[in-house]
Amino acid sequence: MIAILQTLSIILSLVWWVFLIMIIMSWLIAFNVINTRNAFVDTVWRAVNSITEPILRPIRRLIPPMGGMDLSPIIVFIIIFFLQSFIANDLPRMLRLY
Template sequence: MRAVLDIILLILQLYWWVVLAMIIMSWLISFNVINTRNQFVASLWRILNQLTDPVLGPIRRMMPNFSGLDISPIILFIIIFFIQQIIGYYLYPAVIRAGI
């Protein structure tokens, strides 16, 4: 059971990095530092959006419009942090005590 919790924590941490990469890349595209006409940039952007849109989409629908400011990744970071804390403080010690 500890291995499953470790895998979940690892996946959450990796997803955190994917969302961070999407945020940084969106800034770079917005400020014309990188261009989506480049095939590598376009494919990387498409992959990052395909990985993050299924999770960020429902958050964006629930959030009010902040005049073009997208705070859904911040909400997602808070949710990921909350899940990691629940696993670290409540589930992991219970599994260790139970010897599972």
């Protein structure tokens, strides 16, 4: 059971990194530092968006952009932090694994 919880924690960490990459890439694209006409950049951008959009879409429906700022990635970071903390600390105690 501990192995499953650790695997879930690693998956959440990977999702966290994908969201961080998405945020940084969106800034770089917005400020014209990188260009989506580059094939590599476009491929990475499409891959990152295909991973993040299904997670962000329901949150964006609940919390629309405020003043042009999309706060949904921040909400995702908070949820990931909560889940990782819950998996690492509370869930093992609840299941009496420690």
